Amino acid sequence: xxxxxxxxxxSFLNSFYKFKRDINRWSFATLFILLLIAVPVFTIxxxxxxxxxxxxSHITAYLLPSYLKNSLYLAILxxxxxILFGVSSAWLVTRYEFPLRKIVEFLLxxxxxxxxxxxxxxxxxxxxxxxxYADFMLWFGVAKAKIDLMNVFGLxxxxxxxxxxxxxxxxxxxxxxxxxxxxxxxxxxxxxxRKSFLKLILPLARPxxxxxLVLVIMEVLNDYGAAQYFGVNTxxxxxxxxxxxxxxxxxxxxxxxxxxxxxxxxILFEKWHRRKIQYSSVKSANSKTNSRIVLPxxxxxxxxxxxxxxxxxxxxxxxxxxxxWAYKTADSFMNQSLLWLSFQSFGIAFITAxxxxxxxxxxxxxxxxxxxxxxxxxxxxxxxxxxxxxxVVAIGVMIPTLFIDKYLIEKGLITQFLINGTLIAxxxxxxxxxxxxxxxxxxxxxxxxxxxxxxxxxxxxxxxxKTFLKIEFPLIRAGMLSAFILVFIDTLKxxxxxxxxxxxHINTLAVxxxxxxxxxxxxxxxxxxxxIILTALIPVIFLxxxxxxxx
Amino acid sequence: MNKILEINKLxxxxxxxKNKAINExxxxxxxxxxxxxxxxxxxxxxxxxxxxxxxxxxxxGNIVISGKEVSSIKKVLVPEKRNVxxxxxxxxxxxxxxVLENILYGLSKRKDKKQRAEQVLELVGLTTYKERYAxxxxxxxxxxxxxxxxLAPEPSLLILDEPFSNLDAMMRNQLRNEVFNIIKKTxxxxxxxxxxxxxxxxxxxxxxILQNGKLVQKDEASRLYHKPQSIYVASLFGNTVQxxxxxxxxxxxxxxxxxxxxxxxxxxxxxVADCEYVTTAKIIKRTFMGTHSQLLLKLDNGENLSVVTNExxxxxxxxxxxNAKDILAFDE
Numbered sequence: 001x002x003x004x005x006x007x008x009x010x011s012f013l014n015s016f017y018k019f020k021r022d023i024n025r026w027s028f029a030t031l032f033i034l035l036l037i038a039v040p041v042f043t044i045x046x047x048x049x050x051x052x053x054x055x056x057s058h059i060t061a062y063l064l065p066s067y068l069k070n071s072l073y074l075a076i077l078x079x080x081x082x083i084l085f086g087v088s089s090a091w092l093v094t095r096y097e098f099p100l101r102k103i104v105e106f107l108l109x110x111x112x113x114x115x116x117x118x119x120x121x122x123x124x125x126x127x128x129x130x131x132x133y134a135d136f137m138l139w140f141g142v143a144k145a146k147i148d149l150m151n152v153f154g155l156x157x158x159x160x161x162x163x164x165x166x167x168x169x170x171x172x173x174x175x176x177x178x179x180x181x182x183x184x185x186x187x188x189x190x191x192x193x194r195k196s197f198l199k200l201i202l203p204l205a206r207p208x209x210x211x212x213l214v215l216v217i218m219e220v221l222n223d224y225g226a227a228q229y230f231g232v233n234t235x236x237x238x239x240x241x242x243x244x245x246x247x248x249x250x251x252x253x254x255x256x257x258x259x260x261x262x263x264x265x266x267i268l269f270e271k272w273h274r275r276k277i278q279y280s281s282v283k284s285a286n287s288k289t290n291s292r293i294v295l296p297x298x299x300x301x302x303x304x305x306x307x308x309x310x311x312x313x314x315x316x317x318x319x320x321x322x323x324x325w326a327y328k329t330a331d332s333f334m335n336q337s338l339l340w341l342s343f344q345s346f347g348i349a350f351i352t353a354x355x356x357x358x359x360x361x362x363x364x365x366x367x368x369x370x371x372x373x374x375x376x377x378x379x380x381x382x383x384x385x386x387x388x389x390x391x392v393v394a395i396g397v398m399i400p401t402l403f404i405d406k407y408l409i410e411k412g413l414i415t416q417f418l419i420n421g422t423l424i425a426x427x428x429x430x431x432x433x434x435x436x437x438x439x440x441x442x443x444x445x446x447x448x449x450x451x452x453x454x455x456x457x458x459x460x461x462x463x464x465x466k467t468f469l470k471i472e473f474p475l476i477r478a479g480m481l482s483a484f485i486l487v488f489i490d491t492l493k494x495x496x497x498x499x500x501x502x503x504x505h506i507n508t509l510a511v512x513x514x515x516x517x518x519x520x521x522x523x524x525x526x527x528x529x530x531x532i533i534l535t536a537l538i539p540v541i542f543l544x545x546x547x548x549x550x551x
Numbered sequence: 552m553n554k555i556l557e558i559n560k561l562x563x564x565x566x567x568x569k570n571k572a573i574n575e576x577x578x579x580x581x582x583x584x585x586x587x588x589x590x591x592x593x594x595x596x597x598x599x600x601x602x603x604x605x606x607x608x609x610x611x612g613n614i615v616i617s618g619k620e621v622s623s624i625k626k627v628l629v630p631e632k633r634n635v636x637x638x639x640x641x642x643x644x645x646x647x648x649x650v651l652e653n654i655l656y657g658l659s660k661r662k663d664k665k666q667r668a669e670q671v672l673e674l675v676g677l678t679t680y681k682e683r684y685a686x687x688x689x690x691x692x693x694x695x696x697x698x699x700x701x702l703a704p705e706p707s708l709l710i711l712d713e714p715f716s717n718l719d720a721m722m723r724n725q726l727r728n729e730v731f732n733i734i735k736k737t738x739x740x741x742x743x744x745x746x747x748x749x750x751x752x753x754x755x756x757x758x759x760i761l762q763n764g765k766l767v768q769k770d771e772a773s774r775l776y777h778k779p780q781s782i783y784v785a786s787l788f789g790n791t792v793q794x795x796x797x798x799x800x801x802x803x804x805x806x807x808x809x810x811x812x813x814x815x816x817x818x819x820x821x822x823v824a825d826c827e828y829v830t831t832a833k834i835i836k837r838t839f840m841g842t843h844s845q846l847l848l849k850l851d852n853g854e855n856l857s858v859v860t861n862e863x864x865x866x867x868x869x870x871x872x873x874n875a876k877d878i879l880a881f882d883e
Binding site: 018022474475 | 604605606627629630631640656659701704
């Protein structure tokens with residue numbers, strides 16, 4: 001009995017010694033950063049205990065069902081459409097040869113350069129009285145032609161054409177990496193091309209498609225600008241309404257919590273889905289030598305047209321509409337104020353990209369240097385910020401920063417708000433939200449550096465930090481650059497979070513476009529929108545080149 | 552003799568104690584010795600050297616280098632302070648630095664770094680390759696750079712992880728001699744991990760055999776070969792036939808049935824008259840393999856036996872036998 005007791009005490013002591021030995025400053029630093037990132041979520045969790053606002057019962061009775069219904073409709077409709085566009089175009093581009101294939105392969109990504117609220121403004125104008133569609137129909141003798149897009153179905157259409165590239169990109173990666181070899185094996189076993197695709201490739205591609213789809217749904221739930229413009233009530237517009245119109249933060253928090261549960265449910269579903277299907281990560285060795293099928297010319301043209309449809313819908317039509325508006329409004333807007341506006345936008349995006357990449361690097365390497373396995377696992381949670389809708393992050397940042405500022409003023413340490421309503425709060429919220437955007441390219445480029453390289457640096461006498469500066473930093477520069485660019489674009493496009501947290505005197509291109517659209521001056525939104533698209537486009541092209549080079 | 556490395560009751564697990572990659576290993580290495588660590592893949596070889604280098608922390612036990620405790624359950628000295636050199640399996644040259652910069656990397660704290668770098672470059676015969684980058688060197692050259700880089704700071708212990716596994720058989724023999732000539736010249740104590748027993752037999756002063764994380768035998772090469780302590784050790788050094796009940800009966804061997812015995816393939820004589828234990832056998836299958844043939848035999852009491860021979864065997868029947876002095880006996 002006594003011996004058994006001693007054994008327990010010994011093993012407990014051993015674990016304690018090991019823990020004391022292995023825990024280091026990096027463990028604490030990692031946990032601190034994680035805590036910083038988790039503040040918004042914790043805030044919402046804690047604030048729930050204060051109870052909902054006065055209108056909560058009204059909202060649950062009358063509005064919540066419609067929020068749920070609309071968000072559900074949008075999720076389902078967008079899933080179907082983005083799969084249709086994304087998977088088909090990815091497959092045609094990887095498997096078949098056709099005119100313009102190389103260009104189209106790239107063009108299919110560019111709708112990502114346009115924020116979905118701008119696509120929404122453009123389409124609303126396109127199909128409205130006096131729009132391009134009406135002019136076009138006039139040729140056929142149809143007067144006053146109009147398609148009403150301002151409903152849930154119109155919104156689903158707009159979001160789908162602007163978000164399908166997520167599905168396209170993830171399924172194309174799968175097709176490129178392994179599908180062709182599998183398909184050739186299947187053909188050699190005597191199964192036809194079509195049957196192989198349906199019975200073999202599609203089921204195998206499911207995890208990749210779901211991964212892209214989860215991003216689409218997150219963006220759908222995150223969207224504020226498009227839904228608000230189309231007058232469709234969703235969770236996010238509900239949060240805005242309770243915060244600003246009803247001035248009931250408590251209610252906004254309850255809605256945010258519900259939305260968070262939905263989103264985390266979605267992530268768990270994806271994880272569960274992927275856990276069951278591990279094979280999607282298997283890479284085949286010689287994926288480059290895949291030969292594309294050359295069909296007769298007529299069929300090739302047909303394919304060209306089919307894959308161009310999503311590009312035209314997602315990029316060319318909205319840009320055409322914006323260009324027309326820009327031409328009409330150029331005089332009143334092409335001046336210094338636009339330059340100043342762009343400067344502010346780029347400045348904020350630059351600062352945000354810098355800090356986000358910095359924190360992503362810190363999280364990645366601190367967690368590696370820490371020796372406690374549980375902390376290493378926990379560090380992976382830091383990237384969940386991307387799943388949290390912008391409006392929710394904004395509220396989660398607003399409350400604690402307000403609290404801190406008020407406290408500091410009470411103590412007489414400051415005379416006006418230091419964090420809340422300043423760039424600090426805004427950039428902090430961006431970092432929380434975009435950390436994953438920077439983390440992923442950094443992680444994948446650091447994985448390309450074999451572990452033995454930093455290990456040999458350490459054995460040769462350099463500490464963690466020097467090893468990072470001298471060895472890892474030069475080797476992951478490409479990853480850092482793409483991380484920086486990706487965050488830069490995302491910040492430039494971000495709307496809901498910026499609307500809530502931006503300092504009063506600062507404006508961004510996105511906010512300006514939104515203000516024009518809400519003030520019934522949607523035409524004027526064209527120029528700031530085009531500026532966003534143009535800046536987002538340059539890195540997209542650049543990044544594509546970079547990715548191709550890395551392949 | 553001066554002990555450079557001492558390891559006591561060293562244990563490490565990667566899954567919270569369920570499977571032990573290294574299980575209560577004890578040994579020491581004397582100054583100037585070359586010690587080989589041999590085992591199948593998954594036997595814990597790499598974990599053992601990573602523990603010695605300080606890249607992993609042990610669950611139990613301790614490691615002493617040059618009289619100083621560097622790893623224990625209470626504290627662990629970081630790798631950069633252990634004065635250990637290591638050559639990695641894939642060489643791990645820094646791709647963005649040239650040969651000279653790679654070698655200078657570990658010398659930043661020394662005053663005579665230039666001279667020392669020249670010295671080791673000469674030692675490995677790469678003085679004219681200073682400006683090259685890793686991708687401009689052959690596999691053998693990369694390995695010599697890795698060796699020079701590890702030797703440059705004059706470590707008290709040099710560790711080599713599977714040093715020849717990336718090379719083809721021809722290069723292997725040549726490079727093995729070159730590398731160990733260099734190591735011998737410097738007089739550094741070295742531990743190297745290998746799954747190829749030929750490497751170990753050729754150059755090691757002492758060989759450690761690991762099996763499932765346990766140290767099963769530690770001895771000099773010839774003793775390991777002639778007095779292996781288990782069938783596992785014996786079979787690492789060449790084809791071995793375990794003498795089971797049926798075989799003992801077939802050869803009319805007066806050995807205890809419950810004892811574990813084996814005979815090396817090369818000690819089985821075919822069609823030789825004066826063996827102590829002999830039986831006749833039918834050839835069921837021959838596989839020609841160039842320098843030798845593999846024969847599947849059916850002995851006259853019905854037992855099957857597979858042997859390798861480089862002699863020409865004619866006809867379908869043969870005599871096979873062995874002598875008592877060649878029998879290996881184990882306790883298990």
